[in-house]
Amino acid sequence: MSTSRIIDGVPVQEHYRDVDHQFVSAKEGIWLFMVTEILMFGGLFVGYAIYHMKYPEMFAEGARFLDWRLGFVNTLVLIFSSFTMALGIYFCQMNQMKKAVWALAVTVLCGAIFMVIKYFEYTHKFHMGIFPGNMLNLPFLNEHLASIGEKPVVSSNLGLYFGFYFCMSGLHGIHVLLGMGLITWCLFRCARGDFKPNYYTAVEGVGIFWHIVDLIWIFLFPLLYLVG
Amino acid sequence: MGHAPEGSNYINVQKGLWSWLTTLDHKRIGILYFVTVMFFFLVGGIAALLLRGELFAANTTANVGQILANGDIYNQVLTYHGAIMVFMVIVPGIPAILGNFFLPLQIGAKDVAFPKLNLASWYCLMLGAALAIATMFTTRVDTGWTFYTPYSIRTGTAVSMMVVAAFIMGMSSILTGLNFIVTVHKLRAPGMTMYRMPLFVWSLYSTAIIQVLATPVLGITLLLLVMERAFGVGIFDPKLGGDPVLFQHFFWFYSHPAVYIMILPAMGIISELITTFSKKTIFGYTAIAYSSLGIAAVSFFVWGHHMFVSGQSEVAGIVFSFLTMLVGVPTAIKMFNWISTLYKGSVEFRTPMLYALGFLFLFAIGGVTGIMLAVTAVDVHFHDTYFVVAHFHYVMVGGTLMAIMGGFFYWFPKMFGKMYNESTARLSWVFIFIGFNVTFFPQFILGAMGMPRRYFDYIPAYEPLNRISTVGSWLIGIGFLFGLYTIINGLISGQKAPKNPWGSKTLEWEADSPPSVHNFDHEPVVTAGPYEYK
Numbered sequence: 029m030s031t032s033r034i035i036d037g038v039p040v041q042e043h044y045r046d047v048d049h050q051f052v053s054a055k056e057g058i059w060l061f062m063v064t065e066i067l068m069f070g071g072l073f074v075g076y077a078i079y080h081m082k083y084p085e086m087f088a089e090g091a092r093f094l095d096w097r098l099g100f101v102n103t104l105v106l107i108f109s110s111f112t113m114a115l116g117i118y119f120c121q122m123n124q125m126k127k128a129v130w131a132l133a134v135t136v137l138c139g140a141i142f143m144v145i146k147y148f149e150y151t152h153k154f155h156m157g158i159f160p161g162n163m164l165n166l167p168f169l170n171e172h173l174a175s176i177g178e179k180p181v182v183s184s185n186l187g188l189y190f191g192f193y194f195c196m197s198g199l200h201g202i203h204v205l206l207g208m209g210l211i212t213w214c215l216f217r218c219a220r221g222d223f224k225p226n227y228y229t230a231v232e233g234v235g236i237f238w239h240i241v242d243l244i245w246i247f248l249f250p251l252l253y254l255v256g
Numbered sequence: 257m258g259h260a261p262e263g264s265n266y267i268n269v270q271k272g273l274w275s276w277l278t279t280l281d282h283k284r285i286g287i288l289y290f291v292t293v294m295f296f297f298l299v300g301g302i303a304a305l306l307l308r309g310e311l312f313a314a315n316t317t318a319n320v321g322q323i324l325a326n327g328d329i330y331n332q333v334l335t336y337h338g339a340i341m342v343f344m345v346i347v348p349g350i351p352a353i354l355g356n357f358f359l360p361l362q363i364g365a366k367d368v369a370f371p372k373l374n375l376a377s378w379y380c381l382m383l384g385a386a387l388a389i390a391t392m393f394t395t396r397v398d399t400g401w402t403f404y405t406p407y408s409i410r411t412g413t414a415v416s417m418m419v420v421a422a423f424i425m426g427m428s429s430i431l432t433g434l435n436f437i438v439t440v441h442k443l444r445a446p447g448m449t450m451y452r453m454p455l456f457v458w459s460l461y462s463t464a465i466i467q468v469l470a471t472p473v474l475g476i477t478l479l480l481l482v483m484e485r486a487f488g489v490g491i492f493d494p495k496l497g498g499d500p501v502l503f504q505h506f507f508w509f510y511s512h513p514a515v516y517i518m519i520l521p522a523m524g525i526i527s528e529l530i531t532t533f534s535k536k537t538i539f540g541y542t543a544i545a546y547s548s549l550g551i552a553a554v555s556f557f558v559w560g561h562h563m564f565v566s567g568q569s570e571v572a573g574i575v576f577s578f579l580t581m582l583v584g585v586p587t588a589i590k591m592f593n594w595i596s597t598l599y600k601g602s603v604e605f606r607t608p609m610l611y612a613l614g615f616l617f618l619f620a621i622g623g624v625t626g627i628m629l630a631v632t633a634v635d636v637h638f639h640d641t642y643f644v645v646a647h648f649h650y651v652m653v654g655g656t657l658m659a660i661m662g663g664f665f666y667w668f669p670k671m672f673g674k675m676y677n678e679s680t681a682r683l684s685w686v687f688i689f690i691g692f693n694v695t696f697f698p699q700f701i702l703g704a705m706g707m708p709r710r711y712f713d714y715i716p717a718y719e720p721l722n723r724i725s726t727v728g729s730w731l732i733g734i735g736f737l738f739g740l741y742t743i744i745n746g747l748i749s750g751q752k753a754p755k756n757p758w759g760s761k762t763l764e765w766e767a768d769s770p771p772s773v774h775n776f777d778h779e780p781v782v783t784a785g786p787y788e789y790k
Contacts, residue, residue, distance in 0.1 A: 042774075043366035043443060053369050053442040060434045064472040071476030071506060075491055083497060161496060162488030185497040191489030195480065 038227040047226055058233040062240045065203075069244055072196050076251060079188060089182060090189030091256035093158060098149055099253040102142050106242045109138030113211070113238045116218075120228035125218055128231070132215040135238070139208040146201055153190075160194040161187045193252055200248060203241045210234040265673065265770040280371035283771060286357030287671070288378050293353060296344040296385060301736065303337035308695070308729040310712070314719045327712035331398040332413075334710060338401030339418065343425045344385050346656055347514060350521035351467075352381070352432055354663050355460045357671060359436060361764035361771065362454045364445025364780040369438035377431035384425035391418050400710060402507060405492040405500040409484050416485050419478045426471045426478075429517070433467025436460055445763070447782035454762045454786040455544050459524025462548035466513045466520075466555060474510030477503065501566050508559035516555040518652060520548055522659030523590055526612050529662050530594045531787045532760045533609035534601025538787045540593035547586035554583050564635045573632050580630035587623055591616065606758070607681040611662025614689045618654025622647060625700070640710075643703025646696045654692055661688070661739065668743070669757050673770040674750030676742050684738035691731025698725045762786045 032039040036047050044050040080087050112134045119128035156172050157165030164187035170180040183189075214231045217223065223231065266283045276284060309323040310330055324330045356374065360367055368374050391397055391414040399408045399415055408415050440461045444453070453461075481503070483489045490496030492503045531538040538544065560568060560576030594616060603609070625647040629635050638644060661684075668676050698721040703709075707718050714722065756765040763782065767775050 041367075041371070043360075043369075043371075049442065053438050056441060057370055057373075057434055057438050060437060060468055064430055064434075064468055064475075067469060068472035068476045071473050071480070075480075075502065075506075078499075078502065079491075079497070086497075160483075160487045161490035161493065185490070187488075188490040188496040188498060191483075191487075191491055191496070191498075194487075195483055195489055195491075199479075 036226055037224060051227075051229055051232075054229045054233060055236075058236050062236060065237075065240055066244075069196075069199070072192070072199070073247070073251075076192055076196070079192070080255070083183070083185065083188070086183040086185055087189055088256040090186055090193065091253060093153065093156070094193070094253045095149070096253045098145055099249050102145050103246065103249045105138050105141050105145075106245050109135045109142075110239050110242045112138065113235050116214075117228065117231050117235050120218070120223050120231050121225055123225045125221065125223065128223075129215055129219050132211055132218060132231075136208050136211050136215065139204050139211070142204055143201065143208075146197065158190055159187075161191040163187070164190055196248055196252065200241070200244055203244070207234070207238045207241050210237065264772065265768060266773050267672075267770055269773050278375075280367075280375055281773065282356050282360050282368050282371065282374060283671075283775075285371075285374050285378055286353055286355075289348060289352040289356060289381075292378075292382065292385070293345055293349055296340055299389075300337055300340035300345055301733070303333050303340065305729055305733055306333050307337060308726040311714070311722050312726040314714050314716045314722070324712075328398060330712040331400075331710075332396045335397045335400050336392065339388065339397070339422070341652075342401050342514075342518075343422055344381070344388070346518045346652060347425075347429055348381060348432070349518075349656065349660055350525065350663065351436065351460055351463055351517075352377075352428075354456075354525070354660075354667060355432075355436065355463075355521060358667060358764050359439060359457060359460055360443065361670075361767055361775055362457050362762055362786075363440065363443065363448050364763050364776065364782060365439060365443035366775055367443075368435045369443060370435050373431050374435055377428040377435070380424055380428035380431065384421045384423075384428065387421035387424065388418055391421070402511070403478075403481060403503075404507075405481065405484070405503040406494070408481060409492065416482050419481050423475055423478045426475050429467050430471045433464035433471070436464040437468065440464075445780045445782055448763075449782075451542070451545070452782055452785050453545075454524075455527035455538065455541070455548075456521070456524035456762075458545040459520045459522075459527070459548045462552040463517050463520045465549075466517050466552050470510045470513035470517075470556070473506060474514075477506040477510065480506075501563070501568070504563050504566055505559065508562045509556075512559040512562065513552075513555040515648075515651075516551055518656050520551060522615070522656040523548065525659040525663035525666075526594060526615050527590075528760075528762065529608050529612035529666055530597050531789070532666070532758050533604045533606060533612070534598050535604070535759065535789050536597055536601035537785075537789055538593070539596035539599075540589070541785070541787070543589050544593050547589045550586035551583060554579065554586070558583060561630055561635070564632050565639045577630050577632045581627055584623065584627050591620065591623075606665075607676075607678060607685055608662045608666035608758075610682065610685045610689075611658050611665070614685065615655060615658040615662065618650055618658060618689075618692065622650030622654055625650065638703055640708055641703035642699040642707045642709055645709045646699035646703060649696045649699075654696070658688075661685075665742075666758070667764075668746060669753030670764060670767070670769050670771070672747055672750070673753050673768075674746050675753050675757065676746035676750055680738055680742040680745065684735050684742060687731050687735030687738060689735075691728050691733075691735055694728030694731060695725050696728070698722075698728075761788055 031042050033042065038047045040047055040050050044053065112131045116128050116131035116135060119125070119131055157168035159165065166181060166186065173180055211234055214234050217230060266281055276288060279285060306323060307330070324333060356368070394414045394417065395412060397413050397415055397418045398411060399413070403415065403419060440457060480489070480491055484492050490498045492498050492500050494500065527538060527544055558576060558580045560572055561580040564573050625643070629638060629644065629647055665676060665681055702718055702721050705718065707714055753769040755769055763780055766780065
C-alpha cells in the first residue's frame with residue numbers, strides 16, 4: 029500500500045526509509061529504463077552494422093543525400109541542450125528555481141530547433157522522391173539529379189539505406205519529442221515550486237533520459253551523415 | 257492512512273471494483289493479474305482443445321471429426337493459442353501474479369519500489385491483451401506466435417495490430433522486471449542480506465534481469481516488422497537486399513531468453529515447495545541461487561539453436577549447439593540439489609508438493625529432450641516436427657504450469673486467508689499429471705515418425721497416437737476444472753487459514769493470512785537464512 033508521509037518537507041512513500049532512500053531508488057529505476065532504451069536502439073545499430081558490412085557502397089551513396097552541415101548544427105544544438113539540462117538540475121540543487129526554469133526552457137527550445145531542422149531535412153528528401161525502402165522513387169530521384177547536373181544513383185537498393193535512416197532518426201525524433209514534453213512538465217512543476225534542493229527527482233530522471241537521447245544522436249550523426 | 261483497525265486486511269480494507277482498479281497495493285495488483293491471466297488461460301486453453309479436437313482424426317476431407325472449417329481457421333486458432341499462452345499467460349504468469357504478491361513479503365518490504373508503475377504495467381497488459389483479442393474480430397492473424405518474415409510481411413491478416421499488442425505487453429513485462437530489480441536492491445528489510453533471500457526471490461531477480469535486457473530487442477523487432485508492413489523499409493525484405501533471417505535472429509534473441517523468463521520463476525517456486533514439504537534446509541542454497549543467474553546469462557547466447565535449418569553458417573550452428581548444451585549444467589545443478597533436499601527429509605505429500613514432484617519428473621524429460629534437440633544432427637531431423645512441440649510443452653506446461661499450480665495452492669492460504677480442499681486439489685493434480693503425459697508423450701513418437709507441426713491434417717499412419725493425445729487433452733481440461741472448483745470452493749467455504757499452515761520458515765508466513773495492508777505489523781528484522789529447519 030503506497031501512502032506517503034512528510035519527511036524533511038518532502039512527501040516520502042511509506043515503503044522508503046527517508047528522502048534519500050526514495051531518491052536513489054527512483055534513480056536506479058530510471059537508469060534501468062535507460063538500459064532498455066539503449067537495447068532497443070541496439071537492435072537498429074546491429075542491423076545497421078550487418079548491412080553496412082554487406083553493402084558499404086550503398087551506405088556511402090546514401091550519405092551523399094544527407095547534408096552533414098545540418099546534422100552538425102543539430103549535434104551542437106543537442107550537446108548545448110545537454111549542458112542547459114545539467115544546469116537546470118544544478119540550479120534545483122542550489123535552490124535557484126527561477127534560473128532552473130530558464131535553463132529548462134532553453135533546453136526545450138533546443139529540442140524544438142533540432143526538430144525544426146529535422147523537419148526541413150525530411151521534407152527536402154520527400155520532395156526528391158526519397159522515402160524509406162520500397163517507397164523510394166528511384167526514377168524520380170534520378171530525373172531530379174539529372175536536372176541539377178549530378179550523377180545518377182548507382183545502388184539499386186538505396187531504399188534500404190533510407191529504411192535505416194528514417195527508422196533510426198525517426199525513432200530518435202520521437203524520443204526528442206517525448207523528452208521535450210517531459211522537460212516542459214518539469215518546467216511547470218519547477219515554476220509552481222514543487223522542487224526543493226532535497227527533492228528534484230523528476231528533473232534528475234528526465235535529465236538522464238535527455239542525456240541518453242543526446243548520446244544516441246551523437247552516434248547516429250557519424251553513422252548516417254559522415255559514413256560516405 | 258493511519259493504523260488500520262483490528263481484523264482488517266488488504267482484501268476488506270476497501271470495497272468496490274473501483275478500489276481494485278485504482279489500487280497501488282502490490283497484493284491487490286497481484287490479484288488483478290491473477291483474475292485476468294486466468295481468463296486468458298481459459299481462452300488459450302479452449303484454443304488448444306479445438307486444435308487437439310481437429311487433430312483427433314486424419315483425412316478431414318471426409319468430414320470425419322472435423323471441428324474447424326478449414327486450414328486457414330486452424331492456422332488462426334494455432335496462432336492465438338501460441339500468442340495468448342506466451343505473451344498473456346506464461347510470461348506474466350509467475351512474476352506478475354505470485355511475484356507481485358510475494359516478492360515484497362518475502363524480503364520484508366511494504367511494497368514494490370514503484371507502486372504506480374506496478375499498476376501501470378497491469379494496464380499495459382490489459383491494453384495489449386485488448387488489442388490482441390480485438391484482432392479476432394478483424395481479419396485475424398495466421399502467422400503463428402513467432403511472426404516469421406517474409407510471410408508476416410505479405411499476409412493480409414491483422415499482423416500489425418497483433419504485433420503492436422505484443423509490443424505493449426512487452427512494455428508491461430519490462431516495467432515489472434524493472435520494478436523487481438529495484439525492489440530487491442533497495443527494499444530488503446534490515447538483516448535481509450542477498451544470501452538470506454528466499455530462492456523464489458533469487459529466481460525472480462534473475463528473471464527480471466532477462467525481462468529488462470531482452471524485451472527491448474523484441475520491441476524494436478516488432479516495430480521494424482510494423483514499419484516493414486507499413487512502409488516497406490526493406491530491412492527484412494530480400495528485394496532490397498534485406499534478410500528475412502535477420503528477423504529470426506532478432507526475434508530469438510528475445511524469445512529464447514524469454515523461455516527462461518517463463519521457467520526461472522517456476523524453478524524458484526519449486527525450491528520453496530521442496531524445502532517446505534521436506535522440512536529440511538535446502539541443499540546447496542548458493543548453488544541454486546547462482547545457477548539462476550547462470551541460466552539467465554547463458555540464455556542470451558543460445559538463440560541460434562532455433563535456426564539450425566535457417567541457413568546460418570555451420571560454425572554458428574556448432575557454437576550455438578555447444579552453448580545450448582551448457583544450459584544443461586546450471587539446470588542440472590538445480591535438479592540434483594532439489595533431489596538432495598528430498599533425501600532424508602520428512603516428505604509430506606500435500607498438493608503443492610505433488611505439483612513440485614510432478615515438475616521434477618516432467619521437467620527432467622523436457623530438459624533432456626532439449627539437450628537432444630541441441631545436437632545439430634538430431635535437430636535437422638526433428639526440426640518443426642511434433643518432437644519439438646512435445647519438448648517445449650514438457651518444459652512450459654510440465655514445468656512452468658505445474659509450478660504455477662503448485663505455487664498457487666502453496667500460497668492460497670496466505671493470499672486469501674482460507675484453506676483449499678486437499679482432496680479435490682489432489683484430484684486436479686492426478687488428472688493434470690496423467691493427462692499431460694497422455695497428451696504430450698505420444699507427440700515425441702509422432703515427431704520421431706516425422707509428423708510436422710502446425711499442420712491442419714496428417715496421413716492415416718499418425719492417427720492412433722493423435723487420438724491418444726487428444727484424449728489426454730480432455731483429461732488436462734478436466735484437471736483444470738477440478739482446480740478451478742477447488743479454488744472457488746476454497747474461497748467460498750474454506751476453513752480459516754492459520755498464519756503458517758505448512759510450517760515454512762520464509763518471511764511471508766510471519767504476516768497475517770491474509771496479510772494486512774502494510775504486510776507486517778512491525779518492520780521485520782531478519783537474523784537467519786530462509787530455510788533453517790531443525
